[in-house]
Amino acid sequence: MNRRDPTNQRKIRHYLSLKWIAMSPLIFVVLGLVGWAYYVYVRVILYDLVTSEGSMRIVGILLGLIWHLVIGLLLVSYFRAIFTDPGSVPIEVPILMISFTAN
Secondary structure: OOOOOHHHHHHHHHHHHHHHHHHHHHHHHHHHHHHHHHHHHHHHHHHHHHOOOOHHHHHHHHHHHHHHHHHHHHHHHHHHHHHOOOOOOOOOOOOOOOOOOOO
């Protein structure tokens, strides 16, 4: 099977488009859950801390910075996992002979 064959390219493109159509609702579900968690934490919890007076305001700002760092790392990791090619199994896989005998 020649990789430069136009029919093969069409099949690959068709397969990839079907894969992305099937995966796109899951991407939106995950982004929706992350967005909801972001709204709840920032608007409901941190807003009261940041608008308060005294040392609680500093605690709220620090928690907000940590939260944004964690959410940023989560989104970067998620999108890297989605858009990274998983690879393939090598043609010649070594078979290991393991003995499970009781002593």
